[in-house]
């Protein structure tokens with residue numbers, strides 16, 4: 319289905335808000351600052367500028383790749399970390415998605431590897447390009463720095479209220495790809511590591527999403543479901559729901575109504591850097607809406 323001009327304008331508006339928010343948020347990431355203060359600052363700024371967070375701000379450190387966000391009353395602070403901020407804004411469900419690495423760990427080459435891979439991929443994209451070849455460009459660029467891409471994380475398409483829609487944009491060459499067409503809206507997100515090049519689920523979750531509209535009987539679970547309905551199919555943070563929601567959350571997970579996003583970590587404990595932009599594919603290139 320083709321996006322109308324009106325819809326494309328909503329993506330662009332989300333992207334414009336997001337690029338300003340990313341710049342402001344990155345400045346807040348300093349040694350000793352609390353993760354919770356950065357998350358709340360970022361999410362509030364999105365709302366102030368007329369958008370909504372498309373998902374909880376992901377603040378992933380060091381060997382964490384994604385799905386880490388502070389808990390309610392979280393006390394953790396930044397140290398000499400490699401920090402990834404992954405931020406999303408939506409306007410009526412139309413999402414722009416971006417990520418930046420703020421390096422407090424003194425590993426500039428690793429950051430450059432992910433950023434260069436994103437830059438090369440953006441230069442390479444045009445209508446008719448195969449996603450497998452984009453993966454090849456990303457892999458080749460990261461490898462040229464002596465690092466590895468994270469091969470089981472990918473970029474992705476975006477659709478209304480769906481932040482991971484097809485097609486996936488691999489971070490290495492694949493046997494089969496998909497041909498991108500003019501008007502396709504996708505997020506390109508290379509991850510680079512000095513570790514093994516893969517991530518695994520590391521348990522513990524602060525981020526969830528609704529996966530079924532099956533009825534629930536327990537009153538507290540029902541009340542919570544009513545509250546989270548406004549997020550539709552988008553991810554939400556447990557900390558957005560107040561302090562005493564653990565029981566209701568467990569009930570909703572058991573009933574198969576919501577699912578957690580476990581934190582993803584590098585298999586060998588390697589440091590991970592990330593860069594991400596959302597783009598609209600054009601006839602002879604692409605328009606970066608989060609620059």
Ligand code: CO
Nearest residue numbers: 415505507594
């Ligand atoms: Co993304």
